[in-house]
Amino acid sequence: MAIIRCRRSTAQASATVLGLTASSPASARLAVKSGRADAFFSSQAPLTYFVQQSKGELELAGTGQSNGFDDLYQGAVVPKDGPLRDVLLKAFQKLIAAAVGCLPDGTAFAVLPGDFPFLSGEVWRLVAGCEPSVPLRGGIGATAAGPQELAGALAEARYALASARSTAPDASLLTDVTTLSSVDQLLTGIPTEVRTAYRRTVLGPLLETGSVSSAVLLHTLQTFLACDGSWARTAEALHLHVNTVHYRIQRIEHFSGRDLSRLTDRLDLWTALLCRS
Incomplete structure (x- = not known):
């Protein structure tokens, strides 16, 4: 399952990039409907359409949550009346993303204020624990001082994500690039x-x-x-x-x-x- 942390930020705010594994929108929607995944994250317009087409099987966990861009909103689709709805709703009430997206290789990313608490805490444990049989892995880059450092922070986050995949191929894991403090740990990010x-x-x-x-x-x-x-x-x-x-x-x-x-x-x-x- 892909998770996107969301919170509004300003152009001057320092930010940290978080990379996570993601699937295509169509596959994600089908995975939620079939019960193979707990939620699907996207902007509000396609989510609303998917819910309308689900004939009452799906519902929006959050709506109208700004992601830092005018008229674009971030939300999540979950099985109707499922236990994950309230968890995600609380998460969206606290996390409003500065920027989210999907890289060409299918990796989702989010840009967050550098002083914002990461998913290594309560939110990460809650979401990762919703379906223990589905590994959820993420990588966090070091804090970027400004927009010119975001590309480097994204590269760090992707490296940390590769390390998480290598270190825990069958389990959920969130890796912060700043914790790779030995040669052995550093090598885990190399293919x-x-x-x-x-x-x-x-x-x-x-x-x-x-x-x-x-x-x-x-x-x-x-x-x-x-x-x-x-x-x-x-x-x-x-x-x-x-x-x-x-x-x-x-x-x-x-x-x-x-x-x-x-x-x-x-x-x-x-x-x-x-x-x-």
Whole structure:
């Protein structure tokens, strides 16, 4: 289910962009009528038409809520007399969007005042919990100081959305780009295909399936990097003689073309290890 946060803002107001998964209007309308989705968000004119055509099966949860543009109103269609109606009505009473829309890839977005509370609170939990079997994922970009920064904020929100999809493919999750504070978390926003290609390119033969020696070298590499490149600690962790660790690291350097005495090469290999599917 797609959720759009709405609230009026001024041209000078700082804003934050929120990206969410969305379907086409026709598909969304059918999904609500069939019970596969709880609500469909759009501007008031098409929503009114959809309700009229539903023969009493649907109703508007909110009407006349300005979204920051003259004569354009934002609302939601829900099953008639359903429990979600009151929840959405309360949400629309508090959230009046500055701008909402749908990107070419089907991702819905909303521009909100930077000081406005996000859906990570009560509203997000309520809407995500209406249908636990339907994953709802969203991404929040950092606050933009002015209109010239909105494009960057949207890019951040889409990256955070990709991270949410990768981190929780089967569950609802809202990710704020400002919480991606480690390399492992940052990589979650990169497409799986790109991560897989990088891992394969950097680690090469060390990823050969069915090869005992490759598996041993890969495990040695993981342990060596986890031990901050300490020969003694790696030997202790693997229950090996230090000379054996030296030999294995030399083999790893041979296959990978990297020099594990260099920080940049260590970072390349560590990143490749983090790029799991």
